[in-house]
Structures are given as C-alpha cells and as structure tokens.
Amino acid sequence: MGTKKLFLIASGIVVGTTIGAGIFSLPYVFLKAGWAAGIVHLVVLTILVSYAHLLYYKVLERSGEGHGLLGLVRMHLGEMAGRVAFLAVVVGLVLTLSAYLVLSAQFVVTIIPHFGFWGGVIIFWLLGSIPLVVGLRPFVGAEVVGAVLMVAIILLAVVLAPSVERAVPALKVQDMFLPFGAVLFALAGWTAVEPVFRWRRKFPSARFSPVSAMGVGTGVSALLYALFAFGILSSANVVTTDTVSGLTNWGGGQHILLALFGLFAVWTSYLPIGLEVKSALEKDLSWKPWAAVAATVFVPLLLVVAGLRDFLSLVGVAGGVFLSFQYLFILAVARKALALSKTATLLVTFIMTVFLAAAVYEVYMFVVR
Numbered sequence: 001m002g003t004k005k006l007f008l009i010a011s012g013i014v015v016g017t018t019i020g021a022g023i024f025s026l027p028y029v030f031l032k033a034g035w036a037a038g039i040v041h042l043v044v045l046t047i048l049v050s051y052a053h054l055l056y057y058k059v060l061e062r063s064g065e066g067h068g069l070l071g072l073v074r075m076h077l078g079e080m081a082g083r084v085a086f087l088a089v090v091v092g093l094v095l096t097l098s099a100y101l102v103l104s105a106q107f108v109v110t111i112i113p114h115f116g117f118w119g120g121v122i123i124f125w126l127l128g129s130i131p132l133v134v135g136l137r138p139f140v141g142a143e144v145v146g147a148v149l150m151v152a153i154i155l156l157a158v159v160l161a162p163s164v165e166r167a168v169p170a171l172k173v174q175d176m177f178l179p180f181g182a183v184l185f186a187l188a189g190w191t192a193v194e195p196v197f198r199w200r201r202k203f204p205s206a207r208f209s210p211v212s213a214m215g216v217g218t219g220v221s222a223l224l225y226a227l228f229a230f231g232i233l234s235s236a237n238v239v240t241t242d243t244v245s246g247l248t249n250w251g252g253g254q255h256i257l258l259a260l261f262g263l264f265a266v267w268t269s270y271l272p273i274g275l276e277v278k279s280a281l282e283k284d285l286s287w288k289p290w291a292a293v294a295a296t297v298f299v300p301l302l303l304v305v306a307g308l309r310d311f312l313s314l315v316g317v318a319g320g321v322f323l324s325f326q327y328l329f330i331l332a333v334a335r336k337a338l339a340l341s342k343t344a345t346l347l348v349t350f351i352m353t354v355f356l357a358a359a360v361y362e363v364y365m366f367v368v369r
Contacts, residue, residue: 014217016147022186027232029179034171041179055334092322097300099314110259128270149265157231181320241312320362324355
C-alpha cells in the first residue's frame with residue numbers, strides 16, 4: 001500500500017472518530033462568545049489536543065500494544081489514579097450518551113413533529129439500546145459513515161442553505177470562555193490514537209508519520225467545524241443550542257435531510273460509546289454482563305428524565321470537565337512514562353494547568369446556570 005494512502009487512511013481514522021454530535025453546539029457558542037473567541041478556542045485547542053495525542057502515541061510506542069488509557073494510568077500513576085481515571089472516562093461517556101439522546105430528539109421531532117421531545121428521546125433510545133441488549137457490534141466503517149454524513153451536513157449548511165443577515169460580534173467578554181467545553185467535546189479524539197497505532201504497526205516498513213497524520217486529521221476536523229459554525233450563523237433563522245431546532249427558515253426538504261443525516265450520524269456513534277461503557281464496567285468493576293448492559297442502557301435515559309435536558313450544558317460538562325480530566329491523565333502518564341526535556345515538561349505542566357482550570361470553570365458555570 002502506498003505511503004500517501006496509508007497517511008490518508010490514518011488521517012481518516014482521526015477525522016471519523018473526532019467529528020460527531022459536538023458540531024451542533026458550536027454555532028451557538030460562537031454567537032454567544034463572539035466569532036473571534038470561537039476561532040481562538042478552536043485553534044488553541046486543536047494545537048493542545050494534537051500535542052496530547054502525539055504524547056499518547058509515544059507512550060503507546062514505549063509500552064507496546066494492549067495497553068489502553070486506563071491500564072496506562074494504573075501502570076504509571078497507581079491504582080487510586082486508575083479509579084479516578086475510570087470515573088472520568090465512564091461518567092464522561094455516559095453524559096455523552098445523554099447528550100446524544102437530547103440532540104437526537106430534535107432530529108426525530110424535525111422528521112415527525114407530532115412525536116414531541118419525549119417521543120423523540122424514546123425512539124432514539126430504543127434504536128441505540130436494542131443493539132446493546134442483543135449484543136450487536138458496530139457495523140464495519142460506522143465511524144467513517146458517520147463522518148461522511150457529518151461532511152454532508154456541513155456542505156448543506158455552507159452551500160445549499162438559505163442566507164440570512166446577522167451581525168455576529170467578535171468578542172463578548174462576559175462569555176469569552178463559554179466555547180471551551182463545547183469545542184473540546186467536538187475536538188476530543190484521543191480514542192483514535194490506539195487505532196492509528198495499531199494501523200501503523202501493520203506496515204512497519206512504510207515511510208509515513210502517524211503523528212503528522214493525526215495532526216492533519218484533527219486540523220481537518222477543526223476546519224470543518226469552523227465552516228459549519230459560520231454556515232449556520234449565516235443561514236439559520238434562530239441560532240439555538242442544538243442548531244437543528246432553529247432552522248425554521250430552511251426548506252422542508254433541506255431541513256428533513258439534515259435531520260436524517262444527523263440522526264444516522266449520531267446513531268453510528270451511540271453504539272460504540274455504549275459498548276465502551278459496558279466493557280469498562282465489566283473489566284474494571286467486574287460487573288456481570290447483564291448488569292453492565294442495564295446500566296449502559298438505562299442510566300443515560302434516567303439522567304435525561306432527572307432533568308439533564310440542556311444539550312449545551314451536557315456538552316459543556318462532558319467536554320469541559322470529564323474530557324479535561326481525560327486529557328489531564330494522558331498528559332500525566334506522558335510526563336511519567338517519557339523522558340521529556342525540561343522545556344517539554346514545563347509545557348505539559350502548563351497544558352495540564354489549563355485543562356484543570358477549565359474543568360473548575362465549567363463546574364462553576366454549570367452550577368450558575
């Protein structure tokens with residue numbers, strides 16, 4: 001297989017894993033915080049996330065195959081840190097599933113209006129849960145199919161959508177940090193590092209840089225996010241926290257097509273995330289398979305029933321708090337496992353401080369809201 005093709009496939013793995021439901025929160029946070037604040041968050045977090053992925057890849061190179069993030073945390077930081085990391089990963093993924101339920105309800109209501117919010121939640125919950133209950137695996141290329149559909153949604157927003165005039169401020173100081181959680185939620189792709197690592201090991205003699213491929217994949221995802229955000233800001237009648245509910249001026253065909261694409265794209269991500277939660281409960285807590293399935297299926301729905309129905313809040317907490325802690329653990333493992341220079345150690349420490357401060361800020365904002 002040619003070097004260019006290997007590079008493109010590795011980049012595609014990152015794009016397919018990264019692009020997801022988080023895209024639908026970006027137009028709103030860009031509007032509320034200002035377009036300049038949104039772009040700065042997008043650029044800075046793309047750089048920080050890409051650097052964290054580079055370090056994670058180097059840790060995997062040193063540790064060898066068969067060590068996931070939780071295993072690496074236990075190996076290098078101890079059992080107590082492993083338990084905290086488990087909570088950061090699993091609770092973050094469960095909140096992500098709840099966010100997907102809330103977002104998918106808007107898609108279902110767009111397609112079949114009389115179902116209402118709860119009808120939409122239940123329909124998608126059944127669609128996402130039945131495969132978990134019967135033990136189906138994600139179909140081959142699910143992530144890639146989801147990414148292709150997201151690109152189609154972006155093209156809809158940029159090329160085919162109607163045009164509206166809207167003054168978007170460059171910066172709103174009071175909301176300037178609002179995009180952090182949403183942008184990190186959208187950009188987080190550390191789960192792609194292990195597949196890229198395994199892919200690279202299949203072709204040991206090939207001359208391509210997997211680290212560069214991962215950086216390109218994250219950069220392409222960020223570019224597509226920016227196109228979508230500005231496309232919606234220049235086309236939506238009302239910019240809402242979930243995007244789709246505000247597209248009342250889009251033609252019926254365009255509106256429904258976007259909802260269908262979005263529903264299927266979110267569904268292709270729901271099952272793999274659910275399987276990850278189930279697997280973690282079985283392996284790390286030694287739960288019985290039926291108990292792990294029951295928790296994975298019902299806890300996200302119960303959180304929505306309990307009142308977590310604000311898509312932006314869910315995205316902010318999942319991204320700003322739990323994803324921040326996931327990246328904190330990646331960086332902490334790298335600092336312990338790799339022979340970093342003094343400059344690199346200082347840089348890693350600075351980035352960890354940024355993520356920790358952002359997590360505290362997001363918790364504060366969640367309480368205030």
